Amino acid sequence: MDIYSDRMDAEYLDQVVANTNTFYGALKPETTNVLYVHGSIDPWHALGLINSKNPKTPTIYIEGTAHCANMYEPIHTDPPQLVEARNKIIKFLAKLLQSYISL
Structure with missing residues (x-):
């Protein structure tokens, strides 16, 4: 309000x-x-899609990780749920790319 008035x-x-x-x-x-x-x-998860029954809008919810943790370089101390999420992401991307190659 101080900046944008009323x-x-x-x-x-x-x-x-x-x-x-x-x-x-x-x-x-x-x-x-x-x-x-x-x-x-991740404080943003409360505003995001974290559970979907629609196969066209898949979700991955990673317990115990922060914002963009899945995008960080993997290290040997990553928790198992983060490793599993990264594997799911890779599979999703591979399937997506395969569908474009098949066109």
């Missing part, structure tokens, strides 16, 4: 959040070829 009140924020959720699909996105990966320690 234009950015709760009503305005509710409106822009609703617009963003409508545009991107909120927690029911209409995406394909996207894998949603979140860690339980």
Whole structure:
């Protein structure tokens, strides 16, 4: 409010959040070829898609990992759930790439 005066009140924020959720699909996105990966320690996971029954919007939820941990260089001390998640990500990408090669 100090920076944006009274234009950015709760009503305005509710409106822009609703617009963003409508545009991107909120927690029911209409995406394909996207894998949603979140860690339980990642503060953003509460706003992300962490569980989906739609095979076109697969998810991986990694217990005990932080933001983007699956993107870090693997090391020998990585927890097993992180190693397993990386393997799932590789399989997803391989399947996706294979489908494009088959075209």
